[in-house]
Amino acid sequence: MTARVTDPKPGEASVVPLPLADKATPKAETPQAPLLHSVTNEEAPAEHKSNARRNILMVSVPLIIVAAGAWFYLTGGRYEETDNAYVQQPKVSLSADVAGRVSQVNVxxxxxxxxxxxxxxxxxxxxxxxxxxxxxxxxxxxxxxxELKVSYGTAQAQLASAQQTVEIRQAAFDRQTSLVSQGVNANSTLDDSKLALQQAQAAVALADQQVAGAAAALGGDPNIVTDQHPAVLQAMAALEQAQRNLDKSTVEAPASGIVANVSSLNVGQFIAAGTTIASLVQTDDTWIQANFKETQLGDLVVGQPVEIKVDAYPTVLHGTVQSLGAATGSEFSLIPAQNATGNWVKVVQRLPVHVTIDAASDLALLKTGMSATVTVDTGRSTLDKLMGK
Structure with a gap:
């Protein structure tokens, strides 16, 4: 493509003056080639060292991180920890064994x-x-x-009298029989003697039954001690029960501890037998219930040392694994989960672990229900497990 230049019209063009070069101003000297080559040779070793240092860092840092991670992994796994742990103390429900109206409150x-x-x-x-x-x-x-003993003696006396009467009646009957056999008396004279003998024999039988009845009333042993008689024993038991009820009208603390929930107990209030009216927390027996996941139970053994941190206080306590629970918490729920159905989602279960606290620890500040963090020292790291120790 060619450009065509037209002449300017009159009045459109103007003359622009150009500045003249200052002859006094010296021209900038151009660097000589040998000097530039010298500087480049001096900077090259420094740049080479910087690149080498960078390469070393790029290789060593990941190696250090990997080594540190491997070290932590292999030396770790020795401690099993859970924050699902709580301070436990025995709680006793206070109630009266007998019914009655409250006459005095001392706590x-x-x-x-x-x-x-x-x-x-x-x-x-x-x-x-x-x-x-x-x-x-x-x-x-x-x-x-x-009185039964006296009745027994009377029955024996009546029996002895009846037996003597029988002997007399028997002798009279024998005499009459002898006279009849000799022809002295008629046979009709035997009727009265025979009737009298039979009556005497019946009296003996009756007296013997009376003796047996009196002996039975005495427990089969006429010589029984009075306080060993069943009727007396029953009366003594009733007296013991009445005395016990009287003693139970005074309610005492079954153990040492702190009384709670007694604000509603007032003088004049009627209390039914067995009704819980207060609670007693025993402070002389304190332990930790730690609920570990089932995936943490593989290395837990009775007797392992434990470190306990209670959330309420900065003090670190020490203890020992006392026992492992017999079943998971879900097994003791009111309605245990039924996993035999098709609608089943696997949930990691927890097992309660009983941890005792060393006697040297300060337990005065611990209250039942406080949250704690429990760390068990299993004594075996991941490396030990891999090596089969």
């Missing part, structure tokens, strides 16, 4: 008590009356046994 909420301390009392008057009635019944039973 307040969260009060520390010792075993045997009186917690509250029920009105004892009805039970004192029952004890008096039982004492009277016992005395009556003893009197009855003595």
């Amino acid at each position: 307040v909420e969260n009060q520390h008590v010792q075993a045997g301390d009186v917690l509250f009392m029920l009105d004892p008057q009805p039970y004192r009356i029952a004890v008096s009635q039982a004492n009277a019944a016992l005395a009556t039973a003893r009197v009855n046994v003595e």
Whole structure:
């Protein structure tokens, strides 16, 4: 393509003056080739060292990371840890064995008590009356046994008298029989003697039955001790029960600990037998229940050392694995899971592990239900497991 240049019209073109070169200004000297070549040769070794250092870092850093990871993996696996752990203390439900109206309350909420301390009392008057009635019944039973012994003696005396009468009637009948056989008396004279003998024999039989009845009333042993008679033993048991009810009207602490939930216990309140009215937390027996996953149980053994960290306090406690639970927690639920159906999703189960706390640990601050983190030292790292140790 060619360009065509037209001449400018008059008035369109103007002259632009150009500046003249300053002859005094020196021209910039062009670097000589030998100098440039010298500088390049000096920088080349430094760049080579930098590249070598970079290559070493690129290789060594991943190796160090891999080695460190392998070291942590092989030396790890020795400790099994769970934060699903809680402080446990025995809890006793307090109730009265007998019914009654509260007459006295001796404790307040969260009060520390010792075993045997009186917690509250029920009105004892009805039970004192029952004890008096039982004492009277016992005395009556003893009197009855003595009367039975007298009746037995009377029956024996009646039997002896009847036996003597039989002997007399038998002798009279024998004489009459002899006279009849000799022809002195008629046969009709034997009727009265025979009838009298039969009556005497019947009296003996009756007296013998009376003796047997009196002996049976004495338990088959006429010489039985009065307090060994069944009727007396029954009366003594009734008295013991009445005395026990009287004693149970005073409710004592079954163990040492802290009383809780007694705010609703008031004087004048009627309490039915067996109704739970308060709780006692035993502070002298404390342990940890750690719920480990079933995948962590392979290396847990009774007697392994344990480190315990309670969330509420910074103190680190030490303990020992006491026992492993008999079944997972789901097995003791009200409605155990039925996994035989088709709608089944595998869920990792947890097994409760009983951990005792060393006696040297400070247990005063521990409260039942506190959360804790439990770490068990199995004594075997991953490397030991791989080597079969």
